[in-house]
Amino acid sequence: MKRYFLLMWLLIMLPAAATAFGYLDARGSGTAVAGYSARGVSLGGVRSIGLGDGSCTLTNPAGLVRLPGALLSVSIGPGIGNETVLDSLGQQDNNWISLSTLFAAATMGLGQDLTAGISLGRTTDFSYEGINYIYQFGQSAQLEEIREMKVTGGFFESAAGLAYRPAPWLSLGASGGLRFGSVSYDSSFTDNDQPQNDTTVTWEREADGFTLHAGAEILLNSSVIGLSWASGDDNIDARGAAGALLYLDENRRGAMGAEVELMDPGDRNGTVFRIFGIVSPYESLDFRGCLNFSMPNYENLDTGTIMGFALGTGVYLNRVTLDGGLSWTSSSRDSIFIGTGVPDDISDSNVLISLGMTLDI
Numbered sequence: 001m002k003r004y005f006l007l008m009w010l011l012i013m014l015p016a017a018a019t020a021f022g023y024l025d026a027r028g029s030g031t032a033v034a035g036y037s038a039r040g041v042s043l044g045g046v047r048s049i050g051l052g053d054g055s056c057t058l059t060n061p062a063g064l065v066r067l068p069g070a071l072l073s074v075s076i077g078p079g080i081g082n083e084t085v086l087d088s089l090g091q092q093d094n095n096w097i098s099l100s101t102l103f104a105a106a107t108m109g110l111g112q113d114l115t116a117g118i119s120l121g122r123t124t125d126f127s128y129e130g131i132n133y134i135y136q137f138g139q140s141a142q143l144e145e146i147r148e149m150k151v152t153g154g155f156f157e158s159a160a161g162l163a164y165r166p167a168p169w170l171s172l173g174a175s176g177g178l179r180f181g182s183v184s185y186d187s188s189f190t191d192n193d194q195p196q197n198d199t200t201v202t203w204e205r206e207a208d209g210f211t212l213h214a215g216a217e218i219l220l221n222s223s224v225i226g227l228s229w230a231s232g233d234d235n236i237d238a239r240g241a242a243g244a245l246l247y248l249d250e251n252r253r254g255a256m257g258a259e260v261e262l263m264d265p266g267d268r269n270g271t272v273f274r275i276f277g278i279v280s281p282y283e284s285l286d287f288r289g290c291l292n293f294s295m296p297n298y299e300n301l302d303t304g305t306i307m308g309f310a311l312g313t314g315v316y317l318n319r320v321t322l323d324g325g326l327s328w329t330s331s332s333r334d335s336i337f338i339g340t341g342v343p344d345d346i347s348d349s350n351v352l353i354s355l356g357m358t359l360d361i
Contacts, residue, residue, distance in 0.1 A: 031079070031081075031100075031124060031125045031126070031127075031350055032045075032123070032124055032263075033045070033079075033100055033101060033121075033122055033123060033124060033125060033352065034292075034308070034310065034327040034329065034352055035055075035101070035310075035325065035327065035352075035354070036055045036058055036059070036075070036101070036103045036119070036121035036122070036123075037051070037053050037054075037055040037073060037075040037101075037103045037105070037121070037323070037325075037354070037356050038075040038077065038101070038103075038312065038323035038324055038325045038354040038355055038356030039051045039052070039053045039055070039075075039288075039312070039314065039323045039325065039356065039358075040053075040055050040059075040325070041075075041077070041101060041310060041312065041325030041326065041327045041352050041353075041354040042288040042289075042290075042310055042311060042312020042313070042314075042323065042324065042325030042326070042327075042354075043274075043276045043278075043288050043289075043290050043310060043312070043325075044274050044276060044290030044291070044292045044308065044309070044310040044327060045272075045274070045292075045310075045327070046059075046243065046257070046259055046274060046276060046290070047059040047060065047228050047230075047239065047241040047243075047259070047261055048060055048215075048226035048227060048228050048241040048242055048243035048259050048261075049063060049217065049224055049226040049243055049244075049245050049257065049259075050062065050063015050064065050066055050067075050217065050226070051063070052066070052067060052358075053071070053073045053105065053321075053323070053356070053358045054067070054071055054072075054073045054105030054106065054107045054117055054119055054358070055073070055103065055105060055119060055121065056117070056173075056215075057105060057107075057117040057118065057119035057159050057160070057161045057175050057213070058119050058121050058123075058157055058159055058175070058213065058230075059213070059215070059228055059230075059241075060173065060213070060215030060216075060217065060226050060227075060228035060241075061117065061161035061162070061163050061173030061174055061175040061213055061214070061215055062163050062171040062172055062173035062215040062216050062217040062226070062228075063163070063171075063173070063215070063217060063226070064107060064115040064116070064117045064161065064162070064163035064171075064173055065113065065114075065115050065163040065164070065165045065171040065173070065217075066171070066217070066219075066224075067107050067109075067115060067117075068360060069108075069109050069360060069361075070106075070107060070108045070109065070360070070361045071105070071106065071107045071358055071359065071360055071361065072105070072106050072358070072359045072361060073103070073104065073105045073106075073356065073357070073358040073359070074103065074104045074105075074356060074357055075101055075102070075103040075104075075323070075354050075355065075356030075357075076099070076101060076102055076103070076354065076355065076356070077099075077100065077101040077325075077352065077353045077354030077355055078097055078098065078099060078100060078101075078352075078353055079097070079098050079099070079100025079101070079125055079127065079350065079351065079352050079353075080095075080096075080097050080350070080351040080353075081094075081095065081096045081097070081098070081127060081128065081348070081349070081350050081351075082094070082095050082348065082349045082350075083095075083128075083130065083346065083347070083348050084346070084347045084348075085132070085345070085346050086345040086346075092131070092132065092133065094128075094129055094130045094131060095129070096127055096128060096129040097127075098125055098127035098152070098154075100122065100125045100127075100154075100352050100354075101122060101352060101353075101354040102121065102122045102156075103119070103120065103121040103122070103354075103356070104119070104120050104121075105117060105118065105119040105120070105121075106118050106119075110162075113164060113165040113166075114162065114163070114164050114165075115162070115163045116160070116161070116162050116163075117160070117161055117162075117163075117175070118158075118159070118160040118161075119157075119158070119159055119160075119175075120156065120157070120158045121156065121157055122154055122155070122156050122181075123154075123155050123156060123157050123179070123236060124154050124155045124235075124236065125154040126151050126152070126153055126154050126155075126183045127151060127152055127153075127154070128149065128150070128151040129149075129150050129151075130148065130149050130150075131146065131147070131148045131149075132146070132147045132148075133145075133146055134146070134147070142192075143192055144191075144192055144193060145189065145190065145191055145192065146188075146189075146190040146192070147187070147188070147189055147190075148187065148188045148190075149185065149186070149187045150185075150186045150187075151183060151184070151185050151186075152183070152184050153181065153182050153183040153184050154181055154183065155179060155180070155181035155183075155207040155235060155236060156179070156180055156181045156207075157177060157178070157179050157211050158177045158178050158180075159175040159176055159177030159178075159211055159213060160175060160176070160177055161173055161174055161175025161176070161213065162174065162175075168219070169218060169219050169220065170216070170217070170218060170219065171216065171217045171219065172215075172216050173213075173214070173215050173216070173217075174212075174213065174214045174215075175212075175213045175214075176210065176211065176212045176213070177210070177211055178209070178210060178211065179207045179208070179209045179210065179211050179233065179235070179236065180206075180207055180208060181206070181207045182204055182205065182206045182207070183204065183205040183206075184202070184203075184204050185201075185202065185203050185204070185205070186200070186201075186202045187200070187201045187202075188200045188201075205235075207233075207235045207236070209233045209234075209235070210231075210233075211230065211231055211236075212230070212231040213228070213229070213230050213231075214228070214229050215227060215228035215229065222246060222247050223244055223245060223246045223247065224244065224245045225243075225244045226241075226242070226243050226244070226245075227240075227241070227242050228240070228241045228242075229241075232264065237263045237264040237270075238263075238264055239261060239262065239263055239264075240261070240262045241259055241260065241261040241262070242259065242260055243257060243258060243259030243260070243274070244257060244258060244259075245257035252280075253279070253280045253281070254277070254278065254279050254280065255277060255278045256275075256276075256277045257274075257275075257276050257277065258273075258274065258275050258276070259272075259273070259274040259276070260272070260273055260274075261273075261274070270294065270295065271294070271295045272292060272293070272294045272295075273292065273293045273294075274290055274291070274292045275290065275291045275292075276288070276289065276290035276291075276310075277289055277290075283316065284315065284316045284317065285313070285314070285315055285316070286313065286314045286316075287311075287312075287313050288310075288311070288312045288313065288314070288325075289309070289310060289311050289312070290309065290310040290327075291308075291309050292307070292308045292309070292310070292329070293305060293306070293307055294306035294307075294308075294329075305331070306329055306330070306331040307329070307330055307331075308327065308328055308329030308330065309327075309328055310325065310326065310327040310328070311325070311326050312324055312325035312326060319359060319360040319361070320357065320358070320359055320360075321357065321358040321360075322355075322356075322357055323354075323355070323356040323357070323358065324354070324355050324356075325352075325353070325354045325356075326351070326352065326353050326354075327351070327352040328349065328350070328351050328352075329349065329350050330347070330348065330349040330350075331347065331348050332345070332346070332347040332348075
């Protein structure tokens with residue numbers, strides 16, 4: 001009877017645990033990938049301004065107009081996650097690695113003021129591996145229960161779009177496509193005293209919907225101002241972003257920018273601030289960086305502030321550009337781990353590494 005009760009409890013509680021189990025309680029919609037391409041990762045996931053590698057089809061499609069012509073672009077790289085839980089029993093660490101950044105794009109000019117693009121990219125990574133040990137204290141500490149959760153998978157977007165320049169100082173763009181992907185949750189309960197109570201529960205979650213993107217860029221002699229919007233659904237939050245990039249010299253060897261992104265506008269209103277820059281000491285080389293601050297507002301959870309930085313570089317070899325990017329974010333908060341009922345101190349960090357290539361054809 002006890003075994004069936006435990007199974008019923010797990011079936012009821014564990015779907016909710018997708019948003020209440022350590023790292024996942026601050027990633028109920030998955031870990032948003034900070035930049036689809038390697039160039040995007042190196043700039044902390046900038047969304048309001050096109051980055052010149054075709055990823056703007058998934059962020060601000062108006063940026064397609066500024067591309068030099070027909071391009072092919074690909075990026076790939078791992079994500080490394082870490083979670084530290086500090087409770088009354090001490091400190092517990094969880095670590096995992098996954099394929100986080102996966103991106104491909106192609107663009108083509110259809111005229112002097114019209115450009116088309118198509119892109120595929122991973123938007124969210126749900127990967128997580130967590131374990132929680134429950135002890136019974138008497139004359140000595142005895143391990144009583146072990147609760148584990150492993151999550152794999154993520155969601156993707158594919159979109160095709162157009163950008164049009166109605167005036168020399170203005171470009172407008174729109175794109176649309178499909179969201180897809182799946183997430184697998186595996187949870188196990190181990191009872192060291194009564195092994196007959198051991199229970200394993202597995203379930204899946206799938207994304208199946210449409211995505212729409214729209215944006216505008218104001219093109220000035222020494223700056224670019226961008227606005228972008230992306231639709232949301234039950235799995236992925238809607239997003240709006242506004243930013244500007246200011247060139248620091250006439251040759252555009254250096255630039256500084258800032259951006260504000262609003263996640264889930266009109267509902268939980270999580271906000272991300274980015275300050276980013278690009279320096280080109282040589283025509284064949286540039287360095288990029290970004291500092292970002294995030295203030296998420298998840299339901300029934302006070303996460304505080306998430307901070308991060310990004311670094312990267314680009315090497316320009318005639319018609320080929322090689323890009324590399326690294327992004328790191330960290331958060332710390334109080335939360336309730338499964339079964340404890342008492343708030344614990346939980347800190348998370350997430351590292352994305354991405355390598356990419358863009359070919360001017």
